[in-house]
Amino acid sequence: MFSDLSILPPDPILGLGQLYKQDPNPNKINLSVGVYQNPEGITPIFAAVKQAEQQMLAAQNTKTYIAQQGDDAFLAGMATLLLGDALVAELGDRAGGVMTPGGCGALRMSAELLIDSGKSKTVWASDPTWANHFPLLQSAGLELKTYRYYDAETKGVDFQGMVDALSQIPEGDTVLLHACCHNPTGANLTKVQWDEVIGILAQRRLLPFIDIAYQGFGDSLDDDAYGIREAVKRLPEVLIAASCSKNFGLYRERTGAILVVSDTVETTKAALSHVMGAARKSYSIAPYHGGGIVGTILSDAGLTEMWKTELEQVRLRMKSLRQQLCDGLNTAQSQQNFDFVGKSGGMFCYLGISQAQILKLRADYGIYLLDSSRINIAGLSEVNLPVIIDAVAKTMES
């Protein structure tokens, strides 16, 4: 049965993490996969998560199945986090969610929903986008195309290019957007730009499919959801895929959600039934553990405050590391102006260096960044920053 199979090429993100693990260099530095590390180089468990987990386990007296839709406290908490109190109250059951295994599960089940709708199978993604968007959505049967987004010259958003591209997308297609902290570029839309994008979506009757994997890593929990909330206010249907991997630090627990907002309760209920139907045909019901923790946090005011405080510390530390990298690179070399690093936001940015330089950093210094030159800002630390700045500068000047 399997004898004709050849080994697949490694995943461009997770595969590099494996390569890093195998590197015997004692000074190696991992800037590949998007995982937060504290000053000691450890990916810590949020104290609020640890406390919620203990409470949850102490109160748990059964391991029977949860509802197909997922844990109620989790779904209510996620809706509030994504939409804010006022919209949740206003929308009632026109907004509804399903718990999923991570953000990937949310994206994949969203793809199944789009296929089930029987409408256009074309989804437009930013150029570039997260490396897994294409395989993940295409394997469900969607056709992926790209709209212009990043300008390699200015190293920021090519907003006019984006507007022109969106204005030509055929009516009824779906547009995949990063709510905040664009992965991989770190180049983000301003609020004014979001308003304009939403206007085009409304005019051309395009469905926004918004991936939110870094809420709270950009400007704030509320600011990072601006695009989602405005889209929900102004458009008849919005599809949201959310991940709790980063902002709750629940990477391995595979915790995420789909949120569907439509103009009628019936439409939302029907869409959610298709998501649950698709899940049943795949993994059946999402795992409970991570969602249980998030639900415990978000239904307890004290734990929510504790989590928000920790998340804000993480956000501010990433922002400071980003600025230190920007300043350090500008001082240490004369080939390129790195102001764009400081201006971008979230967990990632492109360094904008050549393929040869990326490979040299890996071979000579054990510094791992993606082939696209994406670096994980959260992998920087007060200890490794001087080493990275020196290595990048030497590589660029050589």
Ligand code: LMR
């Ligand atoms: C990343 O982009 O590094 C993260 O989202 C992790 C992943 O699954 O790719």
